Amino acid sequence: MASAAIPRPRRRPPPFRTVSRSLLLTSPIALWALLMFTPVFRSPGRNAHLGAVVVILFMTTLFFLMMRTGKTYRWRRCFFVALGFLFPVGFIASLIHLRGSMSLSLEHMLGGDTPFCHMVIPMALIPAALTRTVIFPGSILPTATNPHSIAIMLGLWLAFTLVLGKAWCSYACFFGGIEEGFAAMPKHIRIRKIDPRLRLVPWALLIAVAVLSAALFEPVYCRWLCPFKTVTEFQRVTSVQTAMQMAIFVSLFIGLVVVLPFLTKKRTQCGFFCPFGAFQSLFNRINLFEIRFDRDKCVDCTLCRTSCPTMALSAESIREGRTLLNCMKCGACVDSCKKNAAVWHLKGTPVAVKPERARLLFLYGAWGLATMLGGSILENSLATLIGFLPLR
Amino acid sequence: MRTRWLTVLAYMGAAISLIVAASTPFVLLGAFANAVATTGVHVDAVYSGGAIARTVIRDGYQIDVNHPVHPHALQDVDPFVQIAFRPASSLPRHVKDEVDLDGDGQADVRVSFTVPSDPNARLAGEVIALNAKYRSFRTPGSEPSFSELIARSGDTVLVRVPLNEPH
Amino acid sequence: MAVLSVATNAAEALMLGLATGPVCLASCGPVVLPWALIQPQGLRTHARQMSIFLGARLAGYLVFASLLWLAGALVARTWSERSWIFGAVQVLLAVGLLIYAAGWPHAHCVVARTHPSRLVQIAEPGPQPHPAGALTLGFLTGINLCPPFLAAGVRAAQLPSLPAAWFFFTLFFAGTAVWFIPFLSLGLVRRTPSFLTVARMVAVLLACWYGFTGASLLIEKAIYG
Numbered sequence: 001m002a003s004a005a006i007p008r009p010r011r012r013p014p015p016f017r018t019v020s021r022s023l024l025l026t027s028p029i030a031l032w033a034l035l036m037f038t039p040v041f042r043s044p045g046r047n048a049h050l051g052a053v054v055v056i057l058f059m060t061t062l063f064f065l066m067m068r069t070g071k072t073y074r075w076r077r078c079f080f081v082a083l084g085f086l087f088p089v090g091f092i093a094s095l096i097h098l099r100g101s102m103s104l105s106l107e108h109m110l111g112g113d114t115p116f117c118h119m120v121i122p123m124a125l126i127p128a129a130l131t132r133t134v135i136f137p138g139s140i141l142p143t144a145t146n147p148h149s150i151a152i153m154l155g156l157w158l159a160f161t162l163v164l165g166k167a168w169c170s171y172a173c174f175f176g177g178i179e180e181g182f183a184a185m186p187k188h189i190r191i192r193k194i195d196p197r198l199r200l201v202p203w204a205l206l207i208a209v210a211v212l213s214a215a216l217f218e219p220v221y222c223r224w225l226c227p228f229k230t231v232t233e234f235q236r237v238t239s240v241q242t243a244m245q246m247a248i249f250v251s252l253f254i255g256l257v258v259v260l261p262f263l264t265k266k267r268t269q270c271g272f273f274c275p276f277g278a279f280q281s282l283f284n285r286i287n288l289f290e291i292r293f294d295r296d297k298c299v300d301c302t303l304c305r306t307s308c309p310t311m312a313l314s315a316e317s318i319r320e321g322r323t324l325l326n327c328m329k330c331g332a333c334v335d336s337c338k339k340n341a342a343v344w345h346l347k348g349t350p351v352a353v354k355p356e357r358a359r360l361l362f363l364y365g366a367w368g369l370a371t372m373l374g375g376s377i378l379e380n381s382l383a384t385l386i387g388f389l390p391l392r
Numbered sequence: 393m394r395t396r397w398l399t400v401l402a403y404m405g406a407a408i409s410l411i412v413a414a415s416t417p418f419v420l421l422g423a424f425a426n427a428v429a430t431t432g433v434h435v436d437a438v439y440s441g442g443a444i445a446r447t448v449i450r451d452g453y454q455i456d457v458n459h460p461v462h463p464h465a466l467q468d469v470d471p472f473v474q475i476a477f478r479p480a481s482s483l484p485r486h487v488k489d490e491v492d493l494d495g496d497g498q499a500d501v502r503v504s505f506t507v508p509s510d511p512n513a514r515l516a517g518e519v520i521a522l523n524a525k526y527r528s529f530r531t532p533g534s535e536p537s538f539s540e541l542i543a544r545s546g547d548t549v550l551v552r553v554p555l556n557e558p559h
Numbered sequence: 560m561a562v563l564s565v566a567t568n569a570a571e572a573l574m575l576g577l578a579t580g581p582v583c584l585a586s587c588g589p590v591v592l593p594w595a596l597i598q599p600q601g602l603r604t605h606a607r608q609m610s611i612f613l614g615a616r617l618a619g620y621l622v623f624a625s626l627l628w629l630a631g632a633l634v635a636r637t638w639s640e641r642s643w644i645f646g647a648v649q650v651l652l653a654v655g656l657l658i659y660a661a662g663w664p665h666a667h668c669v670v671a672r673t674h675p676s677r678l679v680q681i682a683e684p685g686p687q688p689h690p691a692g693a694l695t696l697g698f699l700t701g702i703n704l705c706p707p708f709l710a711a712g713v714r715a716a717q718l719p720s721l722p723a724a725w726f727f728f729t730l731f732f733a734g735t736a737v738w739f740i741p742f743l744s745l746g747l748v749r750r751t752p753s754f755l756t757v758a759r760m761v762a763v764l765l766a767c768w769y770g771f772t773g774a775s776l777l778i779e780k781a782i783y784g
Contacts, residue, residue, distance in 0.1 A: 100512060137439040
């Protein structure tokens with residue numbers, strides 16, 4: 001008598017790594033996080049201490065999960081989205097504390113109080129190279145009222161860029177997490193067809209704003225096109241021109257940062273608009289870390305192309321075993337590939353040979369810097385939020 | 393052989409990346425900031441007001457007169473001279489002063505303004521040009537601009553007098 | 560004595576052009592850049608097109624200088640009506656850039672040249688792009704009353720005759736033209752379809768800027784006089 005086949009319950013695949021090994025690999029990050037926040041614990045402020053504890057646990061846990069599961073993208077996204085949504089909280093709070101409002105007046109610009117933003121860098125290069133003049137109303141060195149000076153932010157950017165290339169856009173940029181959050185919300189993609197030529201818009205914007213900024217000696221993108229003015233600081237609206245600028249900022253924010261990411265599940269502002277992103281792409285050429293494709297394993301299922309948030313993969317590039325220059329090294333393609341064809345790679349080493357080693361080396365640098373920069377922003381914002389709570 | 397050497401170099405490069413990342417907050421950032429400062433890179437004078445040309449001492453406060461600032465390229469700013477009254481906390485409530493801007497011993501402008509008790513409040517005042525080289529203005533009046541203002545910045549009252557040059 | 564005077568004026572014109580060239584570059588660079596990017600690859604082709612552009616620009620300088628000289632208006636450095644001309648020229652430049660970005664008059668030439676086998680090499684003269692674009696945009700930048708042009712105009716108005724003013728302007732133009740030489744290097748950049756798409760997008764973006772600036776000037780002039 002034949003027995004009916006009993007369907008076996010589907011087994012979850014085993015974790016990538018054991019708990020003990022994952023903890024061992026996480027320990028340097030935990031120590032690093034403790035080291036980064038030691039000055040916070042040494043200074044008074046219960047809210048800041050609480051914020052620091054939360055951030056240390058948060059960053060360490062996420063890294064542990066990266067090690068345990070072997071996945072990068074979804075845990076990195078947790079940090080990045082938190083950074084994107086919490087940064088405005090702390091930033092706006094500090095603006096209101098220092099100035100009484102989010103708006104930037106002429107008086108504040110004269111005092112060199114404007115915190116330097118990395119988006120200015122490509123616009124400021126030509127004037128700085130030709131005249132040693134920085135076209136930004138900040139201060140070169142940190143002051144009591146402006147710790148985010150030009151030299152400090154430039155140094156942070158340089159360190160990140162040398163170590164990570166365009167991974168700045170996945171681990172450091174405190175704006176990109178907002179649209180990544182909105183892109184993650186819906187379950188299904190509502191707009192699938194996106195013209196690949198839109199990937200070229202950031203390059204055109206980069207050239208245009210760099211040229212105009214050099215001609216007009218002002219940061220044109222910041223004055224006219226930055227969507228994130230909506231959630232940070234903006235010039236006080238006192239004229240038709242400033243009103244127009246505000247309207248442009250808000251429209252671009254709603255369109256590129258909220259609506260389109262929601263409909264396309266792509267980082268539309270980052271991938272199809274941001275000129276700083278195009279500028280940062282240039283550094284992918286010299287950076288050691290990249291994502292490659294093992295052509296022997298790839299079955300052209302296009303899961304990687306669908307998962308990429310900035311369309312940094314084309315059929316042609318995958319045939320060549322590479323990503324396009326605008327790859328942000330977020331890890332989405334690697335995590336989505338079912339054949340392990342998409343791999344982390346250290347330039348100069350054979351492709352797909354010990355890719356996990358390349359991933360680890362990349363992640364230690366990326367997460368270390370993310371803990372330093374993004375972690376401190378998160379701690380500051382959390383301390384601000386905790387301050388609103390009615391705790392004794 | 394070549395692959396092996398490349399691999400060794402690659403891992404050395406990765407190690408250096410990690411060292412750069414680890415030393416950034418402790419060593420590199422400070423050194424870099426100081427290096428930037430020594431290059432002579434400076435914030436655009438349209439924002440900073442330019443370099444101080446001379447200081448005039450008054451009773452209880454001083455006036456810093458800066459060198460004239462001329463716009464770069466197509467910058468949409470009129471040329472101006474900045475004068476700074478400091479410290480603002482020691483200024484009399486109503487300030488009226490004649491200032492020599494070009495160092496020829498003759499007063500060029502008459503500056504008058506009222507210092508409000510609230511440091512965040514806007515200043516009201518006027519600048520009267522005593523010769524054709526400068527332009528008079530009053531505030532609050534038209535939209536303040538980088539080349540024409542009386543404003544408080546920290547513990548300093550800044551006055552920017554536009555030059556009467558075509559632009 | 561006359562020779563010395565001519566030589567002095569010539570030197571002055573040249574030095575004025577060289578000194579104010581960066582402002583000229585700031586004023587005209589946003590037009591020249593997208594135009595140069597859309598040109599086909601090839602140093603010789605670029606040099607030829609740039610010569611046409613600069614020649615048309617000089618023609619614009621001389622035509623406008625003549626008109627102003629005859630009207631006696633060169634002396635008025637703060638000539639209030641120049642805003643009308645400045646605004647109108649900015650709008651025309653925007654239109655010119657938009658037309659250029661849309662692919663006229665050279666679409667068939669450039670598209671053919673994007674094919675790798677048809678790319679023009681440095682030493683090999685290939686089919687020439689239509690000069691209409693260079694002539695139009697060059698002339699418009701020549702009548703774009705930028706500050707250096709006005710400064711030269713004031714000086715030239717003090718010269719005894721119109722030919723002397725033309726001579727002054729031509730040497731002044733030569734001084735400013737030196738600053739455009741680096742644009743020739745764009746001829747060496749490989750033209751791929753992506754590159755040309757970016758170049759066209761840049762042209763559209765800068766056209767938007769010129770159009771906005773010009774329209775704002777005209778509206779402001781119309782309202783406030």
